[in-house]
Amino acid sequence: MTDGGRDLVYLVTGGCGFLGEHMVRTLLEMEPRLRELRVFDLHLGPWLEALNPGPVQVTPIQGDVTRAEDVVAALAGADVVIHMAGLVDVWGLNDPEIIYRVNVQGTQNVIDACVQTGTRFLVYTSSMEALGPNTKGHPFYRGNEDTPYEAIHTQPYPRSKAQAERLVLEANGRKVRGGLPLVTCALRPTGIYGEGHQLMLDFYRNAQCTGGWLFRTIPASVEHGRVYAGNVAWMHVLAARELGSRATTMGGQIYFCYDDSPYKSYEDFNLEILGPCGIRLLGTRPLLPYFLLFLLAILNAFLQWLLRPLVVYTALINPYTLSLANTTFTVHTDKAQRHFDYQPLYGWEESRDRTVSWVKTRKGHPGPLPRD
Numbered sequence: 432m433t434d435g436g437r438d439l440v441y442l443v444t445g446g447c448g449f450l451g452e453h454m455v456r457t458l459l460e461m462e463p464r465l466r467e468l469r470v471f472d473l474h475l476g477p478w479l480e481a482l483n484p485g486p487v488q489v490t491p492i493q494g495d496v497t498r499a500e501d502v503v504a505a506l507a508g509a510d511v512v513i514h515m516a517g518l519v520d521v522w523g524l525n526d527p528e529i530i531y532r533v534n535v536q537g538t539q540n541v542i543d544a545c546v547q548t549g550t551r552f553l554v555y556t557s558s559m560e561a562l563g564p565n566t567k568g569h570p571f572y573r574g575n576e577d578t579p580y581e582a583i584h585t586q587p588y589p590r591s592k593a594q595a596e597r598l599v600l601e602a603n604g605r606k607v608r609g610g611l612p613l614v615t616c617a618l619r620p621t622g623i624y625g626e627g628h629q630l631m632l633d634f635y636r637n638a639q640c641t642g643g644w645l646f647r648t649i650p651a652s653v654e655h656g657r658v659y660a661g662n663v664a665w666m667h668v669l670a671a672r673e674l675g676s677r678a679t680t681m682g683g684q685i686y687f688c689y690d691d692s693p694y695k696s697y698e699d700f701n702l703e704i705l706g707p708c709g710i711r712l713l714g715t716r717p718l719l720p721y722f723l724l725f726l727l728a729i730l731n732a733f734l735q736w737l738l739r740p741l742v743v744y745t746a747l748i749n750p751y752t753l754s755l756a757n758t759t760f761t762v763h764t765d766k767a768q769r770h771f772d773y774q775p776l777y778g779w780e781e782s783r784d785r786t787v788s789w790v791k792t793r794k795g796h797p798g799p800l801p802r803d
């Protein structure tokens with residue numbers, strides 16, 4: 432070891448995204464063996480310049496995971512890669528082919544670069560959507576990693592996450608340069624919230640336009656899994672740290688990301704954050720009957736198709752996002768605790784309060800929907 436025990440080089444792909452920023456900050460704060468942190472992204476964030484990395488060297492790398500040569504160059508000499516770059520698109524913003532190229536081919540490029548350069552540890556940010564909810568609307572009620580569920584993927588984003596996750600798990604054990612085996616695992620967050628969550632801000636701003644009201648569209652009984660970004664990042668830190676010493680247990684495994692965030696419907700959960708910001712939710716039951724919402728979703732999909740030659744029309748509600756929001760999907764597990772001693776770094780109240788404070792500071796700041 433060198434420099435007071437700081438001997439490891441980490442690479443975070445997608446390190447300037449919503450989760451990526453939490454990842455970078457958590458690594459700097461919580462990983463004492465970190466010597467160099469390479470932050471790889473298509474678009475580098477200005478906040479990187481303002482970081483106070485202490486003894487760690489932070490290396491921003493502007494690159495594209497779909498370009499194998501970019502990934503190899505970034506990975507050379509790295510010990511660990513946390514691969515979270517991806518296109519999060521459930522709105523039809525991007526061509527399915529592009530989603531495949533970034534999420535699946537990009538992941539294959541990361542695996543191949545590990546093999547080529549000798550990087551031995553790979554943590555992949557998958558998603559609950561690698562499993563479900565499926566298009567049949569089957570509920571996944573407080574399930575764990577072993578709960579049987581029929582995964583059916585018709586949409587490009589969830590399909591790409593499932594394919595990429597499979598590639599990562601199958602790569603476990605492959606020999607990398609130098610002859611040692613690659614050790615991989617995949618973490619599956621549910622819906623992430625926290626500082627930087629653009630969609631939460633969009634709901635806040637929409638409500639401001641209606642005098643502080645949101646209108647209930649989903650039955651309160653439909654539970655939707657949520658997890659705080661700081662805890663998701665912390666789980667990645669621990670998984671990356673323990674992959675070396677617990678390779679037999681952890682290699683090739685999936686882990687749901689979980690914490691103490693309450694089980695609620697998508698809208699009721701948002702209200703936990705937006706309520707303290709002055710927003711109220713109207714109705715104890717959905718104000719519109721489901722069939723009308725479904726018609727609206729179909730209309731939006733039709734408009735997207737119709738206008739495609741001229742403009743990419745997107746709306747919050749389409750048949751897929753509506754079914755996602757309307758299907759119970761929550762996790763209840765302790766696998767990460769058993770395999771690598773994970774405990775949430777932030778309790779529910781702190782996770783909520785940090786997010787609330789952030790929303791309050793963002794009042795009046797414009798922002799895109801959804802992120803591209």
Ligand SMILES: NC(=O)c1ccc[n+]([C@@H]2O[C@H](COP(=O)([O-])OP(=O)(O)OC[C@H]3O[C@@H](n4cnc5c(N)ncnc54)[C@H](O)[C@@H]3O)[C@@H](O)[C@H]2O)c1
Binds near residue numbers: 472495519537
């Ligand atoms: N947001 C959620 O609720 C959620 C839930 C589960 C899983 N995830 C996964 O977590 C990861 C991060 O998601 P996020 O919400 O922070 O999304 P995000 O869009 O904020 O971040 C993704 C980052 O990847 C970068 N990126 C995109 N294409 C790239 C390319 N070709 N090369 C290099 N970088 C590229 C983007 O610039 C962006 O900074 C994704 O893999 C996503 O699938 C997100």
Ligand SMILES: CC(C)CCC[C@@H](C)[C@H]1CC[C@H]2[C@@H]3[C@H](O)C=C4C[C@@H](O)CC[C@]4(C)[C@H]3CC[C@]12C
Binds near residue numbers: 558698753755
């Ligand atoms: C009031 C509603 C009908 C409005 C629609 C809400 C909709 C935009 C929300 C509901 C569920 C959300 C997804 C869910 O939290 C999980 C994920 C997994 C992750 O991998 C990417 C983000 C995503 C798809 C959320 C996107 C926004 C959704 C669809």
